[in-house]
Amino acid sequence: MSGTILITGCNRGIGLEACAQFAKAGWRVLACCRAPDKAVKLKGLQERFPRIEPLHLDVTNYEQMISLGRALKGEPIDILLNNAAYYGPKGKGFGAVDRGEWRRVLESNTIAPYMLAETFYENVAASEYKIIAFISSKVGSIADNRSGGGYIYRTSKTAVNQVVKSLSIDLSERGISVIAMHPGWVKTDMGGPGALISAEESVKGLKRLLLTEKLTKTGHFYCYDGTEIPW
Template sequence: MPGTVLITGCNRGIGLEMTRQFAADGWRVFATCRDPAQAGGLHALEGEYPQLEVHQLDVTDYDQMAQLAEKLGDQPLDILVSNAGYYGPKGTLFGRVDREEWRKVLEANTIAPYMLAETFCDNVAASERKVIAVLSSKVGSIADNSSGGGYIYRSSKTAVNQVVKSLSVDLRERGISVIALHPGWVKTDMGGPNALISAEESATGLRGVMLGAGMDLSGHFMNYDGSEIPW
């Protein structure tokens, strides 16, 4: 049965495609992005699906996040998807790390997903499905790191994986399943043209994992194809 989902970072890429797929399946979708005025693709979907609402949200603006929570009130959220993120500068090899950019990436990729969960956990707890999904990345897997480098983005995703694990423990009594998701290497602005899969394939897989995310998956790091990734 369709439910209600809130997704961040919906102006393009995986977020936009997830929005389209959920809406096409009859879900009520709260889709957020930093600048709705520039999100032409998102507004096109809004015109096509009456149960889709677009809201402005910079996930690092916690006052704005609180205002959105106030707007939604006690609206149950079956799935809360922390999708918005920031890659930061490329080529962050040893000796070439920009500390200020590192702080920005940690804010967007690690602190903001925690704040999203804290802000909307009551809405999730009031729903039937009770799922919080955080878009992580396989490059955050310590066990999988054999190439080094990537200090900024890697560390932000490793850190958010720990956030997911702690949330899964702290929210278990409320029946909320919290999972970390790897979307694959996706042909988006972030993934680039040489990536292996389309946003459609990634979103389809991610939705399948989220829709099957009972308490047995809570605290796990899952690939978009349903396989588990080592921490």
């Protein structure tokens, strides 16, 4: 069974690979990115899979988000996949945190994904699958933090995990399942060449998790391999 998936951050990395795998499986893919006209790899993918529809969306531009919500009003969206993210400066530990960058990361990784859920939850409720998924990170797990540091990125993912938990409660009456997912340490521009797995392997696991997700699992945090991660 196929359906419609809306994915953010589709110009590269996990988002681009998710577009490829879902489109190959026959899904209609609403592929959002900041500059679709410049997204060469996405445009090439669309030539192979016409069911991919590139859409202009900077997730921190809420006027754009509202406009897109109006354009898609009444259209069922089976899976809303919040993938777009911003890592921020690397290697900045205690005593060297940039407050401005911290705000920018929180805007991209926590506030914007929540606003997407608020904008499109009616579309999701009108679908068959009824899933809102957030790409989080294991570094956002408080229970798993044994190394310290990483204040900016860690806190943005810890915060978005709390968003997931609250949404899973607030949207339960609409039959919507809300989950957080750790994609693994992936060989992307963000993960770097020293990462452990490819984007293809990561998305294969994430896709399997999404398509076997049940409402009873809502409000939980999963690794791409299906194992649960403690908050």
